[in-house]
Amino acid sequence: MNDALDQRALESVTTIGREFYKGAVFGIRTSDRPELLEDAYGQDVYQIILITEGSVILSDGDEKTALLPPQLACLSYANPMKKLEIAGAKGFSIFFIPKVINYGLFNSFPQAAGEGSGQDDALLAERLLIKPFKQGEISNPFHIAVNPALEERVTDMYRGLRDQFSLQPNEFWPCRGRSYFLELLMLLQNLYAFEGDTDLKLALPTGDELAEQAVRQMLLSYSDSRLKCSSLRGETGRFAFSARFRTAAGMPCKEYLKSIRLTVAANLMRNTMLPPTDIAERTGYADRARFERDFRKRFGKKPAEYRADFPNPYG
Missing domain, CATH: 1.10.10.60 (Homeodomain-like)
Incomplete structure (x- = not known):
């Protein structure tokens, strides 16, 4: 885990192994409601929110915007973020730290992946998975409206992740749970690319x-x-x-x-x-x-x- 991460923030984004891998700490947690982590601001923590009912108010200075459901949002607590007000909204949240994607790769992440080897390409691919959470051309949080098909797909991935991490049914629960999580990150990465980012290995069609x-x-x-x-x-x-x-x-x-x-x-x-x-x-x-x-x-x-x-x- 990231030793520099504040202990309170760390506890709020982790799942602890029970019968299988007892005491092992995994940097990901699910919640069956949209919520924010007050202790995580300024920390290297990320969050996915799906809003299915109600609304979330985004405030940027004097400007306010209502995110009407269904809506998907990617938050980075490490970067400046618009103020979010969540009241009466339904949906879910996934909290995580980057190392949960792959502890081995993120333990020695270079500032920029090189070129030429399969590992270099993998490093770049893993970095791209968190691009929707990084403040850049699209403000923090990055958010998009969700159609019924996308809502169903995202919800299925969330349920797979949640059930594995909450029930921990057998020794494969961390692997199976993270596989749903990784698929969700890849989907978000591609949706983000449609919003204007072009730094992907697989070119996205435009103009048709x-x-x-x-x-x-x-x-x-x-x-x-x-x-x-x-x-x-x-x-x-x-x-x-x-x-x-x-x-x-x-x-x-x-x-x-x-x-x-x-x-x-x-x-x-x-x-x-x-x-x-x-x-x-x-x-x-x-x-x-x-x-x-x-x-x-x-x-x-x-x-x-x-x-x-x-x-x-x-x-």
């Missing part, structure tokens, strides 16, 4: 609403092995859709969907100890052999060999 909508749907549904490009084109003809998507995204729709799935799979291989069979299923691969082939073609190694190149995510 049909292609943008198709990619948004991929980001929500990549875990469904039944998802096909044919289901993303609506009333547009197959050839017209294929041409428009390739022009906007720089690659065919099928390859783009595969890239999303393999990007998520690589993240889960680096930052969890989930078996490759579980990761294949979580990323929309019904066929384990095809997952292995695609992964090796993309990253030059089998999933287990790829994992061995990175530090133990639990430190």
Whole structure:
């Protein structure tokens, strides 16, 4: 854990192992309501809030804005933040510190990842996961309106995380819980990119609403092995859709969907100890052999060999 983190802030964002990994400390905590951590201001603490009912008031000087539900917000307690007033709102909160993503990588994080090696690329990928929480072009907190499909997807990830960390049903609870958390961070990163950030390995299509909508749907549904490009084109003809998507995204729709799935799979291989069979299923691969082939073609190694190149995510 971060020794410099104030003890009160640390306690408010941690989960303690009970029967399995008794006494072990994990820098992530869930809450079934939107709430703020008064003791965390100025600390290296981050928070995800989903507001499903009521409203949250954002104050920036004399200006006030109501975030009407459903709304998703990413907060950084380490940076200047607009004042938030939460009253009568329903939803949930996830609190975490960066090291929970991967303790090994964050223990020796350079100021800027280098280029050229798989580890360098992974360092950059892990840093990108917290970009929506860093104050920059988009103010703190970063927030977006949520459509029903996105709300359902985010809520499912939250429930998976919450149930594993609260119930701790078996020895796999930290790994399975963090896998839901990592998927949620990757989804937020891509949503953030649609809002104007472009520092991503996978180029996002711009200038074609049909292609943008198709990619948004991929980001929500990549875990469904039944998802096909044919289901993303609506009333547009197959050839017209294929041409428009390739022009906007720089690659065919099928390859783009595969890239999303393999990007998520690589993240889960680096930052969890989930078996490759579980990761294949979580990323929309019904066929384990095809997952292995695609992964090796993309990253030059089998999933287990790829994992061995990175530090133990639990430190």
